[in-house]
Amino acid sequence: MSQASPKTAPRTAARQPVDSRIADNKKALYNxxxxxxxEAGMVLQGWEVKALREGKVQLTDGYVVxxxxxxxxIGCQVNPLRTASTHVSADSARTKKLLLHKDQIRRLIGKVEQKGHTLVPLNLHWKSGKVKCEIALAKGKAEHDKRDTIKDREGKREVERAMKTRNR
Incomplete structure (x- = not known):
């Protein structure tokens, strides 16, 4: 039996773990x-996929229309790599199309038309070698709800600290 040379050796499907996060929108859960x-698929260009593998993405200002x-x-910044995008004019703030089933889109249209509902991206992740965007149907929080979120988070931290010091 002969060994396959490095050039003809079979490529692995993805260099990343099968289901790993690329970027999170932490502001979405707060706001x-x-x-x-x-979970929606994304239409991406080659240079964008390479940049996502390197984690060159910012999702916090993104929103779905x-x-x-x-x-x-819209508003998802994918910063191009210098080495991977020499022959392509890269637009880092390019509008990206999301892929969902037609019936899901119809349902979302009905919900978004209701007062106060919006669509926000929560995260980008790899799934079976493809980039997926988790989007959420959300309703904006009032200022007092945001304060409650902060109080709950700080309360959980204090409990964890107390448990740590108690276990030592």
Whole structure:
């Protein structure tokens, strides 16, 4: 039996673990009440996928809009790699199309038309070698709800600290 040379050796599907996070939108959980979550595929260019593998993405200012019955992710910054995008004019703030089933999009259109509901991206992650965007149907939090969130978080931290010192 002959050994395969490095050039002809079979490539692995992805260099990343099968289901790993690329980026999280931590502001979304602070600013919104999450009502329902959806996983959408993304239409990306090659240089964007390479940049995502390196973690060159910022999701905090991103939001989802519905145009002509399709979903688009706006405000998601994918910073191009210098080495991977020499022949392509990269637009880091390019609008990216999200892929969902038609019936899910129709349901979302109905919900978003209700007062106070919006679509926000929660995270980008790898799933079976493909980039997926988790989006959420959300309702904006009032200022007092945000304060309650902070109080709950600080309370949990204090309990954890107390448990740590007690266990020592």
């Amino acid at each position: 919104y009440h999450i009502e329902e979550r959806f 519905i145009r002509e019955g399709e979903l688009y992710l």
